[in-house]
Amino acid sequence: MPILHSLARSVGLPLALALGGCSQLPSPAAAPLEVNLAVINDLHGHVHSGPFSYRPPAGGEITLAAGGIDALSGLLAELRRQDPELLFVGAGDLIGGSPPLSGLWADEPTLEALNLMGLDVSAVGNHELDNGRQELLRQVHGGCASPRPDKACRFDGRHRGTRFPYIAANLIDSASGQPLFAPYHIEEVRGLKIAFVGAVTADLPYLVPRSSMQGLRTLDEAEAINAQIPALERQGADAIIAVVHSGGRTAAAFDRPDCSDLSGDIVGVARRLDPQVDLLISAHTHEGYLCRVGSLPVTQAASYGRLLTHLTLRIDPASRQVLGVEARNLLVDPQHYPGSAEVTALKQAIEQRGRETLGRPMARLGARRVPRRPDAAGESPMGDLVADAQLAATRHLGARAALTNLGGIRGELALEPGQSQVSFGQLVTAQPFDNHLVVLSLSGTQLRELLEQQWQGGEFRPLQVSASLSYRWDASQPSGQRVLPGSLRIDGRPVRDQESYRITVNSFLAGGGDHFEVLTRGAERLDTQLRDRQALIDYLQTRDRGGEPAGRGESARRIGRADAAVATGR
Numbered sequence: 001m002p003i004l005h006s007l008a009r010s011v012g013l014p015l016a017l018a019l020g021g022c023s024q025l026p027s028p029a030a031a032p033l034e035v036n037l038a039v040i041n042d043l044h045g046h047v048h049s050g051p052f053s054y055r056p057p058a059g060g061e062i063t064l065a066a067g068g069i070d071a072l073s074g075l076l077a078e079l080r081r082q083d084p085e086l087l088f089v090g091a092g093d094l095i096g097g098s099p100p101l102s103g104l105w106a107d108e109p110t111l112e113a114l115n116l117m118g119l120d121v122s123a124v125g126n127h128e129l130d131n132g133r134q135e136l137l138r139q140v141h142g143g144c145a146s147p148r149p150d151k152a153c154r155f156d157g158r159h160r161g162t163r164f165p166y167i168a169a170n171l172i173d174s175a176s177g178q179p180l181f182a183p184y185h186i187e188e189v190r191g192l193k194i195a196f197v198g199a200v201t202a203d204l205p206y207l208v209p210r211s212s213m214q215g216l217r218t219l220d221e222a223e224a225i226n227a228q229i230p231a232l233e234r235q236g237a238d239a240i241i242a243v244v245h246s247g248g249r250t251a252a253a254f255d256r257p258d259c260s261d262l263s264g265d266i267v268g269v270a271r272r273l274d275p276q277v278d279l280l281i282s283a284h285t286h287e288g289y290l291c292r293v294g295s296l297p298v299t300q301a302a303s304y305g306r307l308l309t310h311l312t313l314r315i316d317p318a319s320r321q322v323l324g325v326e327a328r329n330l331l332v333d334p335q336h337y338p339g340s341a342e343v344t345a346l347k348q349a350i351e352q353r354g355r356e357t358l359g360r361p362m363a364r365l366g367a368r369r370v371p372r373r374p375d376a377a378g379e380s381p382m383g384d385l386v387a388d389a390q391l392a393a394t395r396h397l398g399a400r401a402a403l404t405n406l407g408g409i410r411g412e413l414a415l416e417p418g419q420s421q422v423s424f425g426q427l428v429t430a431q432p433f434d435n436h437l438v439v440l441s442l443s444g445t446q447l448r449e450l451l452e453q454q455w456q457g458g459e460f461r462p463l464q465v466s467a468s469l470s471y472r473w474d475a476s477q478p479s480g481q482r483v484l485p486g487s488l489r490i491d492g493r494p495v496r497d498q499e500s501y502r503i504t505v506n507s508f509l510a511g512g513g514d515h516f517e518v519l520t521r522g523a524e525r526l527d528t529q530l531r532d533r534q535a536l537i538d539y540l541q542t543r544d545r546g547g548e549p550a551g552r553g554e555s556a557r558r559i560g561r562a563d564a565a566v567a568t569g570r
Contacts (some may be wrong), residue, residue, distance in 0.1 A: 032314040032323055035189050035239065036083045038076055039311065041091035041283035042303035044127065045098025045110040047350055049334050052306040054254060066306035069113040070339025070347050071332050075308055076117055077340055085189045088118055090164075091283035091300075092125025092200065092245030095139070097410055100428035101354050105155035106148055109350045111139060115163045116342045121185045123198035123243040124168040125283060126207040130433065133180065133216060140166060155353065167198030167243070170224035174215050183228050186237065192315055195237035197225045197277075201246040201265070201284060209435075210511030221246060222272035229274050238320045239278050239313055244269055247285030247300055254288030254302060254329050262291040262298060270296050278322040279311065290327045297325045308332055358425025363540035365422055367553040369414040372430075374406065374462055375554075377473075377561035378454070382409050382430065383464025384556045386532070389539035390437055391466040393530050394504045399439050401469040401490050402504040403450075405514055406462065408433055408532070413551060422540070431533040435506035440522030442503050444488075444495040450518045451483045461514055465558050466504075472560035484562060506532050 049068035055061050080086050094114060095107035102110045128136050131147060138146055142161030146152030153159050169183035184197040199221040205213050225242050232240055248264030266282045270293035273280065279297050286303035301307040312326040339347070367381075374380040386409055391402035411430045413422050442450065451471065454461050460475075472487040488495045495501070505519060507527065512520040543550040 030317045033190050033192060033317050034083075035192060035194055035313040035315060036079070036086045037089055037241075037309075037311040037313070038079055038086055039089045039091060039281055039299070039301055039309040040072070040094075040305055040307075041245075041281075041301055042093040042125070042286055043090070043095075043110065043305050044093055044303065045095050045102030045107050046304040047099070047101045047109065047113070047347060049332075050304050050306065052302070052331070065334060067304050067332050068334055068339075068347070069110075069117075069305070070344045071334040071337045072305050072308065073113075073117050073340040073343035074337030075330065075332050078337060079310065087120050087187055087189065087194065089196065089241075089243060089281065090114070090119055090122030091243050091281050092123040092198075093127045093283060094122055094125070096125070096127025096130040097432055099432070100358050100425050101350050103428065103432045104151060104354065104357070106135075106146065106151040106153075106159075107139065108153070108155050108159045109346065111162055112160075113343055113346055115160075116340070116346065119162075119164040120187055121164055121196050121198075121243075122166055123245050123281075123283070124166050124171055124181060124200045125245040126201060126204050128166070129204070129208045129212045129216075132209075132212045132214070136166075155350075167196060168200050169197055169228055170199045170202065170219040170221055171204070172217050172219060174217055180216065183224070184232060186232075186235065192238040192320070193236055194313075195232045195235075195240045196243050197228050197232070197240065199225055199242070199244045199246075199269075201244075203246075203265075206513060206515045209508050209513065221269045225277065226272075226274045229276050233276070238315060239322050240276050241279045241281060242269075242273060242277050243281045245283045247282045247287060248289070248291075248298070249285055249287055250289045250291060252289060252291070254307060255290070257290050257327070259289055259291040262289065262293060266298060267293055270294070270298055278313065279325055281309070281311075288329050290329060297327060299327050299329075301329060306332055354425070358423060358428070360424040361421035362424055362427060362537055363421055363544040364549040365413060365415060365540070365551040366543075366549040367551050369553055370412055370551040371553070372406070372409055372412040377555075377557075377559040378460060378462025379555040379557065379559040380406060380409070380462075380464055381552050381555050382412055383462075384467070384558065385413075385539075385551050386431070386536060387464045387466040388550065389536040390504050390506070390532060391468060392539050392542070393535035394437055394439050394528060397439050397526065397528060398502040399504040400502050402466040403463045403469070403509070404506060404532075405509055405516075406464060407514060408435065408506055408508060409464075421544075424537075427533060427537060427540075431536055433506075433508070433532070435508050435532045437504055437528045437530045437532055437535060438507050438510035439502055439504050439526045439528060440510065440519070441500045441524045442518070442522050444497040444499050444501065446518050446521065447495060447501060447503070448483055448488060448497075450516060451488070452480050453516050453518060455479060455482060456515050462559070463516075467556065467558065470558045470560075472562050474561070475563040477563075487560070 052066035144153035248266040252259035288302035301309040
């Protein structure tokens with residue numbers, strides 16, 4: 001058997017055998033049957049490879065190119081040479097939030113690549129619903145009637161849909177009370193019935209635009225999965241695998257077997273799953289891990305197709321019980337896995353179609369690189385740039401400040417060697433969602449409450465602010481009191497509790513996205529119909545023409561942090 005280039009080790013979950021006394025030697029047991037799975041999650045339409053960093057045991061950090069639909073198809077081909085009955089599984093967010101090579105064409109090229117690679121089933125992720133249920137149903141079933149006519153069926157004139165089903169036991173159609181998609185899917189391998197039960201994060205209403213949830217609701221992930229167990233038992237399922245678009249975090253290396261320090265939402269799901277569930281495939285947090293919660297294996301394959309989780313289930317042919325699970329996270333290395341002919345040809349066609357449109361130069365930048373990563377106070381140079389652009393686009397409508405979420409900014413802007421202007425493709429990559437800008441009124445009290453909502457469940461989700469707004473915060477203060485009194489200012493003046501302020505946010509935030517609920521109470525709401533990406537393009541071009549290109553290499557320090565962690569340099 002060929003040795004896969006994985007940088008990974010195997011994790012075998014031990015089977016405890018109870019042996020009773022017997023006067024006769026038992027007859028030899030039949031060898032366990034093996035079922036192999038290849039799993040990806042959070043592909044997000046990444047046609048090309050991208051950087052993947054890891055820390056080897058010897059120390060330091062290694063960064064190399066990984067992923068790309070061609071390399072992914074090559075690795076799958078290698079795994080299928082070893083086992084032609086390999087099952088290929090997705091854990092959601094295969095599309096949505098995508099780079100322009102996929103996003104410009106409604107992610108139809110990515111879905112076609114997955115068809116060509118023989119994807120068997122996928123859970124629904126939150127980004128599948130970025131553009132609402134009708135668009136997702138079109139993407140699945142095919143056709144061109146879309147709320148995005150500028151993107152749908154523009155790649156090759158038609159869209160055939162997916163050859164694989166999406167599953168989600170907890171995504172419910174409010175009118176019928178039934179799941180929008182099938183709750184589970186069963187594949188038969190070597191005479192065994194392998195059942196996959198899907199679920200999207202129950203937090204979905206806070207992760208997509210409010211319009212995307214019209215007529216939909218979510219149930220608790222574990223409860224919805226457990227409710228399917230009796231039906232699966234009646235159908236004779238020999239193994240039950242939960243595929244959940246929710247995830248966790250760990251300090252363990254992506255290839256460390258049997259990690260035990262997993263934290264996050266997926267841990268609560270795992271602990272509440274029926275013991276009949278043999279394996280939990282997770283997603284959403286873009287982490288690579290091979291962990292256990294109790295005796296249940298829980299895995300994730302990072303993001304963007306840079307890792308693939310290879311799982312082997314060993315099943316007793318007599319009892320039809322899962323004896324153990326072996327898990328490896330394999331590096332999808334383009335140097336080791338040449339693409340299949342069909343997928344490589346598709347990738348070349350995508351690149352050719354995109355070259356002319358995406359390569360158009362748009363504007364100079366004020367720095368060679370405008371990073372997305374926030375500083376210790378939560379402020380990002382890209383966040384500064386985007387918030388300033390949104391304020392500039394809406395000042396004539398009375399806006400005095402703009403705030404945006406880092407999740408709406410998918411990457412940095414960086415000029416390559418010899419490049420003098422940022423390209424259209426780079427701007428689309430950084431801002432792929434094309435949200436509307438909304439101007440609304442908040443009182444000073446509500447604005448302060450909004451900033452306090454950045455601390456959610458032990459996690460800090462910093463909003464990015466325009467140059468007109470500044471404040472300082474202290475994480476050591478009690479919840480609800482972390483914005484320091486007197487520090488919150490707009491246009492250099494202290495914000496007053498009862499005064500009304502016109503604020504610009506994107507339509508996702510305006511609907512309470514990312515749990516910023518106070519924005520749903522904003523008064524005098526105006527949907528400007530202006531797009532956030534176009535606001536960024538206009539701002540960059542205006543600044544460039546004025547001889548002062550926008551964008552910095554460091555944050556502008558609009559947000560200050562005063563707690564001891566900064567003061568002591570930790």
